[in-house]
Amino acid sequence: MSEDLFEGVKGEDAGDPAVAYGDSTTGNTPKISSFDKLYIVLISLHGLIRGENMELGRDSDTGGQVKYVVELAKALSSSPGVYRVDLLTRQILAPNFDRGYGEPDEMLASTSFKNLKYERGKNSGAHIIRIPFGPKDKHLAKENIWPFIQDFVDSALDHVVRMSKTIGEEIGSGCPVWPAVIHGHYASAGVAATLLSGALNVPMVFTGHFLGKDKLEGLLKQGRQTREQINMTYKIMRRIEAEELSLDASEIVIASTRQEIEEQWNLYDGFEVMLARKLRALVKRGANCYGRYMPRMVIIPPGVEFGHMIHDFDLYGDEDNPSLASEDPSIWFEIMRFFTNPRKPMILAIARPYAEKNITTLVKAFGECHPLRELANLTLIMGNREAISKMNKVSAAVLTSVLTLIDEYDLYGQVAYPKHHKHSEVPDIYRLAARTKGAFVNVAYFEQFGVTLIEAAMHGLPVIATKNGAPVEIHQVLDNGLLVDPHDQHSIADALYKMLSEKQFWSRCRENGLKNIHQFSWPEHCKNYLSRILTLGPRHPAFGNKEDQKVPVNCRKCIIVIAVDSVSKEDLVQIIRNSIEATRTGTLSGSTGFVLSTSLTIAEIRSLIKYTGMLPTDFDAFICNSGSDIYYPSQSSDVPSNSRVTFALDNNYRSHIEYRWGGEGLRKYLVKWASSVVERKGRTEKQIIFEDSEHSSTYCLAFRVVNPNHLPPLKELQKLMRIQSLRCHALYNHGATRLSVIPIHASRSQALRYLSIRWGIELPDAVVIVGETGDSDYEELFGGLHKTIILKGGFNTPANRIHTVRRYPLQDVVALDSSNIIGVEGFSSGDIRSAMQQLGIPTQ
Numbered sequence: 001m002s003e004d005l006f007e008g009v010k011g012e013d014a015g016d017p018a019v020a021y022g023d024s025t026t027g028n029t030p031k032i033s034s035f036d037k038l039y040i041v042l043i044s045l046h047g048l049i050r051g052e053n054m055e056l057g058r059d060s061d062t063g064g065q066v067k068y069v070v071e072l073a074k075a076l077s078s079s080p081g082v083y084r085v086d087l088l089t090r091q092i093l094a095p096n097f098d099r100g101y102g103e104p105d106e107m108l109a110s111t112s113f114k115n116l117k118y119e120r121g122k123n124s125g126a127h128i129i130r131i132p133f134g135p136k137d138k139h140l141a142k143e144n145i146w147p148f149i150q151d152f153v154d155s156a157l158d159h160v161v162r163m164s165k166t167i168g169e170e171i172g173s174g175c176p177v178w179p180a181v182i183h184g185h186y187a188s189a190g191v192a193a194t195l196l197s198g199a200l201n202v203p204m205v206f207t208g209h210f211l212g213k214d215k216l217e218g219l220l221k222q223g224r225q226t227r228e229q230i231n232m233t234y235k236i237m238r239r240i241e242a243e244e245l246s247l248d249a250s251e252i253v254i255a256s257t258r259q260e261i262e263e264q265w266n267l268y269d270g271f272e273v274m275l276a277r278k279l280r281a282l283v284k285r286g287a288n289c290y291g292r293y294m295p296r297m298v299i300i301p302p303g304v305e306f307g308h309m310i311h312d313f314d315l316y317g318d319e320d321n322p323s324l325a326s327e328d329p330s331i332w333f334e335i336m337r338f339f340t341n342p343r344k345p346m347i348l349a350i351a352r353p354y355a356e357k358n359i360t361t362l363v364k365a366f367g368e369c370h371p372l373r374e375l376a377n378l379t380l381i382m383g384n385r386e387a388i389s390k391m392n393k394v395s396a397a398v399l400t401s402v403l404t405l406i407d408e409y410d411l412y413g414q415v416a417y418p419k420h421h422k423h424s425e426v427p428d429i430y431r432l433a434a435r436t437k438g439a440f441v442n443v444a445y446f447e448q449f450g451v452t453l454i455e456a457a458m459h460g461l462p463v464i465a466t467k468n469g470a471p472v473e474i475h476q477v478l479d480n481g482l483l484v485d486p487h488d489q490h491s492i493a494d495a496l497y498k499m500l501s502e503k504q505f506w507s508r509c510r511e512n513g514l515k516n517i518h519q520f521s522w523p524e525h526c527k528n529y530l531s532r533i534l535t536l537g538p539r540h541p542a543f544g545n546k547e548d549q550k551v552p553v554n555c556r557k558c559i560i561v562i563a564v565d566s567v568s569k570e571d572l573v574q575i576i577r578n579s580i581e582a583t584r585t586g587t588l589s590g591s592t593g594f595v596l597s598t599s600l601t602i603a604e605i606r607s608l609i610k611y612t613g614m615l616p617t618d619f620d621a622f623i624c625n626s627g628s629d630i631y632y633p634s635q636s637s638d639v640p641s642n643s644r645v646t647f648a649l650d651n652n653y654r655s656h657i658e659y660r661w662g663g664e665g666l667r668k669y670l671v672k673w674a675s676s677v678v679e680r681k682g683r684t685e686k687q688i689i690f691e692d693s694e695h696s697s698t699y700c701l702a703f704r705v706v707n708p709n710h711l712p713p714l715k716e717l718q719k720l721m722r723i724q725s726l727r728c729h730a731l732y733n734h735g736a737t738r739l740s741v742i743p744i745h746a747s748r749s750q751a752l753r754y755l756s757i758r759w760g761i762e763l764p765d766a767v768v769i770v771g772e773t774g775d776s777d778y779e780e781l782f783g784g785l786h787k788t789i790i791l792k793g794g795f796n797t798p799a800n801r802i803h804t805v806r807r808y809p810l811q812d813v814v815a816l817d818s819s820n821i822i823g824v825e826g827f828s829s830g831d832i833r834s835a836m837q838q839l840g841i842p843t844q
Contacts, residue, residue: 036081036083037081037083037167037171037173037177038081038082038083038180038530038533039083039084039085039086039163039164039167039177039178039179039180040076040082040084040085040086040179040180040181040183040533041085041086041088041160041179041181041182041183041196042069042072042073042085042086042087042088042183042185043087043088043089043156043182043183043184043185043189043192043193043196044065044066044069044087044088044089044185044186044189045089045090045142045145045149045152045186045188045189045192046061046090046140046141046142046145046186046188047059047061047062047063047065047066047089047142048061048062048066048092048097048101048139049066049069049070049087049089049101049128050070050098050100050101050106050128051070051074051106051107051108051109051128052109052424053422053423053424054066054067054070054423055384055423056383056423056426057352057381057382057383057384058383058384059139059141059392060141060142060352060354060392060394060395061141061142063352064449064451064452065185065186065209067423067451068185068209068302068449068451069087069185070087070108070128071303071304071305071522072303072522072525073085073087073108073126073128074108074109074110074126074522075303075522075523075525075526076126076526076529076530077108077110077123077125077126078110078526079523079526079527079530081530082123082530083123083124083167083171083177084123084124084125084126084127084163084167085125085126085127086126086127086129086159086160086163087108087126087127087128087129088129088131088152088156088159089128089129089130089131090130090131090132090133090134090140090145090152091104091130091131091132091133092130092139093132093136093137094137094138094139095137097139101130102130103130104129104130105127105128105129105130106127106128106130107125107126107127108125108126108127108128110125110126124167124170129159131152131155131156131159132155133148133149133151133152133155134147134148134151134815142186142188143233143234143235144235145188146188146235146238146242146812146813147783147811147812147813147814147815148783148815149188149191149192149195149783150195150749150783150784151783151784151785152192153192153195153196153199153753153784154753154763154784154785154786155785156192156196157196157199157200157753157757158762160179160182160196160200161176161200161757164176164177164178164179176541178200178202178540178541179200179202180202180203180533180534180536181202181203181204181205181533181536182196182197182200182202182203182204182205183204183205183206183207184204184205184206184207184246185207185209186207186208186209186210187208187212187239187240187242187243187246188239188242190206190208190242190243190245190246190250191242191245191246193205193206193246193249194245194246194248194249194250195750195753197249197745198249198656198657198659198744198745198750199656199750199753199754199757200540200541201539201540201541201542201655201656201659201745202539202540202541203251203252203533203536203537203539204246204249204250204251205250205251205252205253205254205533206246206247206249206250206252206253206254206295207253207254207255208243208246208253208255208260208264208265209448209449210448211243211260211264211265211267211448212234212236212239212240212242212243213240213243213264213267213268214264214267214446215234215236216230216236216240217267218356218445218446219234222355231808235808235812237807237808237812238808238812238813240268240807241805241806241807241808243268244268244269244270244722247265247268247270247271247295247722248270248660248722248727248744249660249727249744249745250295251295251296251536252295252296252298252532252533252536253265253271253295253296253297253298254298254299254300254529255297255298255299255300256299256300256301256302256448256449256450256470256473257299257301257469257470257472257473258299258473259469259470259472259473260448260469260470261273261297261299265297268722269719269722269723270722270725271294271295271297272723272725275292275294275725276294276297279292279293279294279725280294288665289665290662290665290666290668290669291661291662291663291664291665291666291669291726292662292665292724292725292726293660293662293725293726293727294725296532298528298532300525300528300529300532301454301470301473301474301477301519301520301525302449302451302454302520302525303520303521303522303523303524303525303526304451304454304455304458304517304520304521304522305522306458306521306522329425329428329431329432330425331418331421331422331425331428331429331432332428332432334418334420334421335379335416335418335429335432336416336432337416338377338379338413338415338416338417338418339377339413339414339416340413340414341377341413342377342436343436344375344376344377344436345375345376345377345436345437345438345439345500346376346377346378346379346432346433346436346438347366347376347377347378347379347433347438347439347441347496347500348379348381348429348430348433348438348439348440348441348456348461349362349378349379349380349381349440349441349442349443350381350426350429350440350452351381351382351442351444351452352382352383352395353382353383353391353394353395353398353399353402354394354395354398355394355397355398356444356445356446357398357444358443358444358445358466358486359380359382359398359402360398360401360402360405361443361486361487361489361492362378362380362441362443362489362492363378363380363402363405363406363409363411363415364405364489365443365489365490365492365493365496366378366409366411366414366415366493366496367405367406367408367409367411368409368489368493369490369493369496369497371497372493372496372497372500373411373414375497375500375501376438376496376500377414377415377416377436378411378414378415378416379415379416379417379429379433380402380415380416380417381418381421381426381429382399382402382417383395384419384420384421385399385419385420386419388400402417403417426455427455427459430455430456430458430459430461431459433456433459433461434459434460434461434510437500437503437506438461438500439461439462439463439464439481439496439499439500439506440452440453440456440461440462440463440464441463441464441465441492441496442463442464442465442466442471443464443465443466443484443486443492444466444468444469444486445466445468445486445487446466446468446469447465447466447468447469447470447471448469448470449470450465450469450470450471450474453465453470453471453474453478454474454478454517454520456513457478457480457513457514457516457517458513458514458517460510460513460514461510461513462480462481462499462506462509462510462513463475463478463480463481463482463509463513464481464482464484464492464495464496464499465481465482465483465484466483466484466485466486467483467484467485467486468486471483474520477516477519477520478512478513478516478517479509479512479513479516480509480510480512480513480516481499481509481513482495482498482499539659541656541757542652542655542656543652543754543757543758556591556592556593556620556759556761557591557592557765558583558591558592558593558765558766558767558841559592559593559594559595559620559755559756559759559761559765559766559767560579560580560583560592560593560594560595560766560767560769561594561595561596561597561623561752561766561767561768561769561786562575562576562579562594562595562596562597562769563597563598563623563748563768563769563770563774563778563781564769564770564771564774564791565598565599565733565770565771565773565774565775565778566771566772566773566774566778566796566797567771567795567796567797568795569608569611571795571827572608573608573611573612574827575769575791575827576596576612576614577612577614577829578827578828578829578831578832579594579769579829579832580594580614580618581829582829582830582832582833582836583832583833583836583841593619593620594618594619594620595619595620595621595622595623595752595755596619596621596622596623596624597623597627597748597751597752597768597781598622598623598624598626598748599624599625599626599731599733599734599738599740599775600624600625601624601625601695601697602622602624602625602629602631602647604624604695605622605624605631606647615635615645616633616645616647617633617634617635617645619633620632621633621755622647623748623751623752623755625697625699625700625740625742626700626729626731626733626740626742626746626747626748626775626777627742627746627747627748627749627750627751627777628657628697628699628700628740628742628743628746629649629650629653629654629697629699629700630649630650630653630751630754630755631647631648631649631650632647632648632650633645633646633647633648634646634647634648652758653751653754654698654699656745656754657699657742657743657745657746657750658699658743659743659744659745660727660728660743660744661699661728661743661744662726662727662728665726666701666726666728666741667691667701669724669726670691670701670703670741671691673720674687674689674690674691674703675687677689677710677711677712678710679706679707679710686706687706688705688706688707688710688711689703689704689705689706689711689739690703690704690706691703691704692704692738695738699742699743699746700740700741700742701740701741701742702738702739702740702741703738703739703740703741704737704738705732705736705737705738705739708732708735708736708737708800708802711732711736711739711802712802713801713802713804714730714731714732714776714802714803714804714805715804715805715806715807717730718730718805727743727744728741728742728743728744729741729742729743729744729746729747729777730776730805731775731776731777732775732776732800732802732803733775733776734775735797735800736800736802736803747777747780748777748780748781749777749780749781749784752766752768752781752786762785763784763785763786764785764786764787766786766787767786767787767788767789767836767839767841768781768786768787768788768789769788769789769791769832770782770788770789770790770791771790771791771796772790772791772792772793772796772823773796773797773798773799775803776803776804776805779806779810779813779814782813782814782816782821783813783814783815784820785820786820787820787821787822787836787839787840787841788820788821788822789822789823789824789832789835789836789839790821790822790823790824791824791826791827791831792823792824792825792826793825793826793827795827820839822835822838822839
């Protein structure tokens with residue numbers, strides 16, 4: 001089918017990056033003045049995030065990304081047409097952390113852009129919104145945040161819905177102002193943005209920052225850890241799957257360089273440069289892509305704040321008298337006290353003490369090159385620390401190596417390594433290096449962004465930078481230094497010596513950087529950013545009108561969702577009866593609603609309900625076809641009767657999940673794939689997967705499985721779909737006797753979130769009952785603010801290895817020790833009632 005898809009696609013667009021990446025706004029870019037009142041949501045879940053005095057370098061998660069997202073939020077809120085920007089992050093109430101990290105809402109000071117030719121108008125500014133999730137008294141490293149993401153999403157969903165309504169009231173529109181975009185930063189926030197985007201049906205944008213596959217390959221090349229050890233330390237497989245999911249859901253992926261796209265994103269199943277080029281060519285011609293979709297890759301370099309631009313006196317200061325005066329910044333004295341001869345040019349490096357930053361190679365290059373030692377001093381700004389013994393093992397090991405090398409080469413009086421500095425003092429550090437006619441150096445093995453290179457140029461410092469990653473393209477723009485092989489310490493030393501010894505070359509690099517730096521301004525970044533955002537197709541929530549709702553919303557105080565997949569039909573019937581009996585007693589009668597959530601079709605559900613002797617109207621809703629359809633039952637007469645019940649399909653929900661649905665093209669591909677899956681006995685082959693039209697629907701493609709023992713693992717099928725750029729979820733259900741393929745934003749978990757918003761029910765008031773095993777998606781039902789009851793016992797069908805799409809432990813997805821999750825042996829009404837009481841759900 002791939003050959004059919006690309007038949008007739010010629011190579012005339014091969015050299016056009018816009019075609020290759022899908023980034024083309026020619027002819028349809030809205031003018032900046034033509035939009036107004038945008039609400040933008042940014043998500044960055046880890047690190048210590050605050051608006052002022054950022055503690056960059058305090059830990060492994062508080063670095064360039066924190067600075068980037070805060071400055072982006074400020075800059076966007078200062079752009080024309082943007083009404084409000086919310087930067088959603090984690091609330092931290094842990095001891096030994098500033099109380100500000102626990103403040104629910106921090107308004108950010110707006111950025112004042114000079115030489116703006118437009119009026120901002122009234123807006124609500126930029127805010128850091130801190131949402132509690134995970135252990136309340138503990139700061140979580142990014143590797144440990146995964147099991148709590150659904151908790152964040154549930155709280156964030158509540159915030160965004162309320163804020164959208166509030167903005168609508170403030171501007172007098174009479175209806176909610178939904179986010180123009182939800183933008184996830186880093187893999188964990190990519191998962192969160194994917195879930196929020198799907199629940200609200202609004203566009204998603206993603207920035208990966210440092211990609212997992214690239215990190216994995218780099219660590220494997222170092223040879224210090226096995227793949228298993230790397231995964232245990234960094235949760236790398238969970239991170240890679242999160243990035244794949246972000247590719248599935250994103251309309252736009254923002255990269256800082258072309259190298260990031262062609263060499264890093266090209267490693268992923270869900271993106272391939274040649275395929276992106278071909279699909280883009282088809283889209284331009286209005287041809288059929290057969291259900292294939294590729295996110296637009298957009299190159300927008302990170303911006304910098306120009307509030308600390310050097311002044312004229314810095315440019316032409318007295319180079320023969322760089323001594324300190326009493327009015328000079330205190331950080332200058334803190335650095336200069338290390339040096340025997342502070343008049344020498346300063347080589348400046350700003351990097352956290354991590355192996356990948358390659359600081360030890362820089363020290364070796366300096367220590368072993370005696371002409372360079374005679375010529376210059378070296379300053380290493382390696383974050384903030386109290387004591388090496390209190391640092392994490394990785395940082396402590398690097399810092400210990402640096403100090404050992406300083407001692408080995410006897411560099412005392414030539415190297416500064418201050419313990420503390422404030423974020424507000426970083427511009428002064430750049431200025432000091434520039435004042436001494438020094439240079440900035442970044443010799444990381446790979447540099448994703450290179451913001452420090454841009455900041456250095458802004459302060460008049462020439463740069464020596466790694467040739468791996470973003471510095472290559474930054475250098476093409478700024479032309480203010482030299483690129484080096486980070487593995488070659490001699491080339492590093494030679495480049496530094498050339499820069500500092502050849503005064504005319506130094507001056508030319510400095511002037512080039514200052515002349516070209518405007519191309520990396522935040523206004524330029526925001527202009528490019530908004531021009532892309534405004535080309536996205538209109539997507540917005542459709543929760544239905546009050547009069548359309550078929551349930552007595554006002555009287556429901558609790559929702560019980562029965563989502564047990566792992567039992568026989570007879571046991572499922574009894575679980576349904578027992579669940580209702582356990583809750584419909586006493587004061588709860590009539591205040592508790594019931595939802596059946598299953599992979600069954602609506603016809604199968606009708607048959608099942610009839611078998612129980614109950615009425616469909618005993619339920620408020622049916623989530624069927626694995627979350628791709630929602631039906632509401634209603635009685636057409638006053639006489640209770642199965643024959644008089646009608647089922648209303650929720651078309652608003654369908655509008656939420658239709659995003660990137662492959663439809664007929666996907667069906668044709670799956671039919672062709674199914675014919676290739678065979679059982680081999682000797683020389684004979686027998687097809688084992690067949691299209692199942694009877695159990696298919698508009699948004700669920702079903703296939704019947706003859707012999708589950710010969711099925712390929714689900715993760716292999718998911719990989720195949722991504723390689724073909726078919727964006728969907730595949731699930732094995734009914735004991736792997738059926739394969740269901742549904743839209744990327746459809747799931748039983750997402751359907752529950754949709755119902756909670758539509759009905760106005762808080763998720764903590766919902767209880768989900770699941771089995772100990774289940775369909776391929778049952779694990780997704782565990783996490784979140786709702787309560788979960790796991791029915792344990794031998795009545796559960798044993799788990800099948802082919803079901804899962806995970807390449808990592810369940811503990812990397814779900815916090816099984818959460819107080820919201822409880823397991824119970826058996827499924828009697830007493831068992832279920834006892835579990836609900838332990839969860840704080842009243843039953844009588």
